Amino acid sequence: MASSTAQQLLRLLLLSAFAFCIAAAATSFRPKALLSPISFDASTSLYSISLGNKYSLLLDLENSVFWIDCVHPPYSSSTMSLARCHGAVCNMASVCNSLICDGGGAPGCATCFGPPSPVCQNSSCSPSISNSAISTSTVSTLWTDTFSVLSTDGRNPGPIVDVPKLPFACADDLLITNNSVPAGVVGDAALSRAKIALPSQLAAKLSLKRKFTYCLPSTSSGKGVLFFGDSPIVFLPSIDFSNNFKYTPLLTDPSQPDSYMIGITGISVNGVKLKIDSDLLKIKNDGTGSTIGGTIITSTERYTQLESSIYDALAREFKAAANARGIKDAPAVSPFDTCFDASTASSTRIGYNVPEIDLSLKGSGGVVWPIFGANSVVSVQDDKVICLAFLRRKQYETRAVVIGTFQQQDALMQFDLATSRLGFVPTLLGRMATCSNFNFTSV
The missing domain is CATH 2.40.70.10 (Acid Proteases)
Structure with missing residues (x-):
């Protein structure tokens, strides 16, 4: 009887020790x-x-x-x-x-x-x-x-x-x-x-x-x-994108230091640089203690907004380059005013085969953010029409460029606060992945 009691006590002690080890391991777990x-x-x-x-x-x-x-x-x-x-x-x-x-x-x-x-x-x-x-x-x-x-x-x-x-x-x-x-x-x-x-x-x-x-x-x-x-950044089928980032500095605006600002130095369409006032792309004092100009990244505006003269230059060159490819114009569809007949544009892995838009950014060696069809044009009217997915900036917006979420979708955006830089992978589509390809199943 005494032997049986001792064995039960030993089992309890072993179970308690095992439970303590599990709890200690859980407490000490530090994720990256x-x-x-x-x-x-x-x-x-x-x-x-x-x-x-x-x-x-x-x-x-x-x-x-x-x-x-x-x-x-x-x-x-x-x-x-x-x-x-x-x-x-x-x-x-x-x-x-x-x-x-x-x-x-x-x-x-x-x-x-x-x-x-x-x-x-x-x-x-x-x-x-x-x-x-x-x-x-x-x-x-x-x-x-x-x-x-x-x-x-x-x-x-x-x-x-x-x-x-x-x-x-x-x-x-x-x-x-x-x-x-x-x-x-x-x-x-x-x-x-x-x-x-x-x-x-x-x-x-x-x-x-x-x-x-x-x-x-x-x-x-x-x-x-x-x-x-x-951590690694892995999307199905087992593609790690953590070494594919391009980097540009995050700029500090003294009038709103919590915001994410970057420096665009130029914009091109199919390699043709737009003629725009480069001073608009700089963050500068407006004379009242606030700042104007420059580029801000947003997560709550759908489409990228541009100062009117920048928008006009982009729309004009994009339309000319699209027409040169045989892509025919279509009537404007609000809120867009530069639209095309979707049936005259072919499709690719990275969206419609429309002219490429390149944002030249600050950074060593020259940094370019290419924007392909999936992020440059949006389908409307039951996919019969595609429109340039950029808008003139809102009436009270003071930034020259407000980067919207449509231009960021199916791309990777990394905000590194320690080094004050933005890393980005312009699109996952070229490697047969999307942002919905992360495996949320625990293993």
Whole structure:
């Protein structure tokens, strides 16, 4: 009997030791990269990411503070902690992008005039937050909490990783009402260059490289992918694109340092350089303390916008080169005004066989971003017409070039914050891959 009891005790000790080893291994796991699926919503033309399979967030390069609608339904967590005003986390929430600029000062202290809630707390840090899709901002209440995110080896999803004390803002639904975001989106994934934005915070919490890479799907039927950190970037059928990047410097605009700016030095169509005012392509002071000109990368504008004289030069040369190939003109289809008869244009692996547009960028040895048919023309009217997928810039836009998501789809875009450079693979299509070819099946 004593022998039997001793054996049972030994088994319990061995099981306990085994469980402890598993727990210790899980606790010590440190991923090199994290993963979020990307969805495209055709009704809004916006992209969203899934954070840990729980929160659907707007993919937003311009917003600097990760926020969630904490009212519908009420946000509740046993690990959330209020970020007090004048505290270290609050001081980090100084942001400056195209929608918000606090002038370098930390957010103020909130005074609550209603019952306490996640969005209403006295003496709390109250940063401004935004939704770039509707160019609107509001104030919020800053907290920290533990969030779960998928890890990855660059080929497949890995274990879920808990990220403790991640700063986030609680807000009401002001910024996601009236169908302004895809259905199911409950907040905004802040991906700007700010210290409090997700790329820098995830890197700091998990000792990742301060970079992120995304691949935007071209349709709503497949998932794209967002990587935080550094890893191989493998798409089916087993193609690693991590060594295929071209690089151009990320420029700093002192009037909105959180934003992603690059330097275009020229634009060509089929090797013919456009005659444009090069001064428009430079970031310069407008005389009031703000800046104008230059090129900004956006994740919430669908089509690349160009200053009118640049657009006119591009449309004129593109039309002439297309006509020379036997591609016939078609009536304009709003919002586009340079359109063609699709039946007169042949198709290739990289889209319609239309003239190539090249963006010459700053960088050693000369860096060129080629834009082929899949990213330069869009099909409309049941694929009977194709139109140049560039627009004149909006009335109040001050940048000469705003690079939209249509020109980025099925391409790789890597934002390296540590080295302040943009890496890009212009298209995956030439190698028989798309952004929807990442293998989301765990192995």
